[in-house]
Amino acid sequence: MSTSTWKRAGIALTAVAVVTGIAGCQDGDAKAGGAEPKAQSHGDVTKVIRAAYEKTSAAKAAKVKMTMSIEGAGAGSGTIEMTGIQGWAPAVMDITMKGSMLGAGGPDSPQQMHMIMLDQIMYMDMGAQQAAEMDGKRWMKLDMKAAADASGDKALRKQLTGGLDNMNQDPAQQLALLLDSPDLKHLGAEKVNGMETQHYKGTLTLEQMLKANESSKLLSKEDHDELIANVKKLGLKGYDTEFWVAEDGYPARMDIGMTMAQxxxxxxxxxxxxxxxxxxxxxxxxxxxxxxxxxxxxGKEPGQA
Incomplete structure (x- = not known):
């Protein structure tokens, strides 16, 4: 298999892990016309989030358009866009990816890539050109569960399969996380994609993020503290989350922004x-x-991969 194929696979996996793991702080489309509603109290905002969480959790799936942009990271900078279906009960995805980050795989990189996640397995359509290098097989399969089972390590199995679940972190989980934010704010009414919405914002610390991540619970206290210290050295203290709740009670948009030294x-x-x-x-x-x-x-063991 060519180097460019490995690069595209890595870029695709990284993008999905980041984008679906934490579904950038940008402004809404436009302020809604008319008088601004009275600012909601922290208690009122919490009620809105809890109600939106319950509706979103029960919905189990939605159509989604996700966009990620990375700036100031040298060769790692770029954008990627994902559109398709995302489900969270069970965790599934069927999306098409496109953007400048795919081009990092080389001059023969495809303009877009189809990706599927089902039963803790990811499939990446590597394109017709790369299929010629893989006996005509254009889909690359990444079975985290099988790799974990082959390792015979129960802790590794939980870590690998739990990590894949976290890659599909759904909007309901994002709302649940925000209930732990001490500085929830109501920013007013705005229109998003033609819909009337109410705009909210909250901040989550790194510790809150890790607390919600199942894989991090496998770490010892020493390893957990070391992880937090190392990440903080990168300049990441947490992330800001903004969300817009439509009149039907569902989140129409969710933004997350993170700033690090890189x-x-x-x-x-x-x-x-x-x-x-x-x-x-x-x-x-x-x-x-x-x-x-x-x-x-x-010659590599499943756990090493």
Whole structure:
């Protein structure tokens, strides 16, 4: 397999892990016309978040458009956009990716990539050109559960499969996280994608982020403290979250922004059609090549990958 194929696979996985793991602080489309509503108290905002959480959790799936941009990180800078279906009960995705970050795989990089997540397995359509290097199989399969099982390490199994679940962190989980934010604010009425919404903002610390991450619970206190210290050295203290709740009670948009010494990352997720059927199907087995099987052929153990 060519180096460019490995690069594209890595870029795609990184983008999905980041974008869907924490669904950039940007302004709304426009302020709504008319008189500004009375500012809501912290208690009122908490009630709105809790109600939106309950509705979103029950919806189980929605159509989504996610955009991520990274600035000031040198070769790692760029943008990527994902559109498609996201489900969170169970965790599934069927999305198409495009953007300048895909071009980092080389001059023959595809303009877009189709990705599917189902049953803790990710599939990446590497394109017709790369299929020629993989016996005509254009889908790369990344089975985290199988790799963890092969390792025989129960802790590793929890870490790998839990990490994949976290990659699909849904809007309901994001709302639940915000309930722990001590500085929730109501910023007023705005229009988002033609819808009347109410704009809110909250801040989450690094410690709150880790507390909500199942994989981090596997760490010892010493390792946990070391992780926090190392991340803080990068300049990351937490992230700001903004969200816009439509009149139907569902979040129409969620933004997250993070600033570190190496640069800034902004992400935006626009949601619609809550409750849509997430009929995600895996590609035919005859059209897939297993990444971890390939790694074993190269002499690496599943856990090392």
């Amino acid at each position: 640069g800034t990352m902004k992400m935006r997720a626009d949601y619609s059609d809550y409750g849509t059927e997430a009929a995600v199907q895996a590609p035919p087995a005859k059209d897939t090549v297993d990444l971890f099987e390939m790694m074993k052929d190269f």
